[in-house]
Amino acid sequence: MDRLVALLPFVPYRFRPDRKPPYLRPWMVPQSLWGRNLRALLSKEDWDRIRKDAYARAGSRCRVCGGRGPKWPVEADEGWHYDDTTRVQTLKGVIALCPDCHAVRHWGKTTSAGKQDEALAWMMEVNGWTHAEASRCADDAMRQWHERSGYNDWRCDISWATTQYGVTPIQTGEAIAQDRNQSFVQKAREEYGSQSGNVSYIQHLLYE
Template sequence: MTAVPLCVPFARRVEAKAAGAVWQVQERYWACDSSLLRTDAYSRLKPFVPRMYRPDLEGPALRPWLIPSPLWGKNLRAILSTEEWDRVRRHAYEESGRRCRACGGRGPRWPVEADEGFAYDDEGLTHTLMGVIGLCPTCHEVRHWGKTVMKGREQAALDQLMRVNGWSVETAAAAVDEAFERWSWRSEQTWTSDYSWVTRTHGIAIPANADARANAANLQIIGEAPISHTTWPIATDEMTAHDHVRSSVFTPMRRLGKFIGGLFHR
């Protein structure tokens, strides 16, 4: 059996087993044979299948992401109490079966981390929280390049981006180029944030002082920033693709990592 790791919450283990999931006794995780993903059983297994293995997925399973500077610090962790944020993130861990929703893996020290997913309306300039999911630490590093470069784990994140999506180094470099260009434009805009997902999903009311708390967090980070924008290097004919990735992705982001790395915690 070519095992595909599954993200099975404890409360849904019976449902997953009925759909074809098998408990791996020694490794202690749920999995299914990859052949089932090409049968009618897939519709029942789909809620548990990591994005990396989904045959119906359009687009990459994992993207590099850069938060626009006006939105640094504007997240649930900033606006909620510690108890409320703990409730949200722990629910995300449980819903993922404590496995990564992108690749199905687990971290060596802790299984997963909470990743807040936002949608950006570039016309209406609204930053909308869409959900919080569990990602393994390495996939989470791909999602947050600032913290990643601060830790010196650029290459590990790049390798993960290529592995999860089946990308070449050139394709991965292009994806990060695109993310940076989008970040640069979005960082010049004024955004409105919508956190209503947490109320609909968890019944947690948005605090009356949410905007003030988020703005305070943002101003503190902006005040520490050594630069407002970075220059995106251009590849030359003499540079290999790998050299271009390291110069264009890692060098400017290492400068950003110094002051945005502290935003993202388990």
């Protein structure tokens, strides 16, 4: 029994007896935090070390489903906790995800690419859900994103990375993150602009 307990951290979430669905769901980043991640805030060398460590810890398999992608096995996903009272986004860790699971997590990007049907089907498969249950989860994530994106004073806490890996944010990190945020917002405006008189999600968010 002790050996089984010791192995649990290495078992994909989908197959762990101590976990229940949802094993996988959309986790959308508020608009004011777009572009603010370890890739922007740390040196390339430090980010590479953290993400490759996540791959190694998972045996280059997805931490959610245990699968691997056809082109590259896994991708790094930052896990964040959001405090809606203090509006602080806190990094809790970095894990390895296969491209299919990663697409569900980054629902907004997946939707903009027109691949939401495939991601919805994968969310159904992994969680053992019906189409209605998966759709409800995606809709809830979108509503939560709207609520959180209504505030521009979100702060980002990456102390997990600085503590666990002894890294230091680069001096230009904040400027890089801000530039990326503006670029992403501009692309969203261009892609989700008003069509046939309908106001888009992004326009509603930015009060245009």
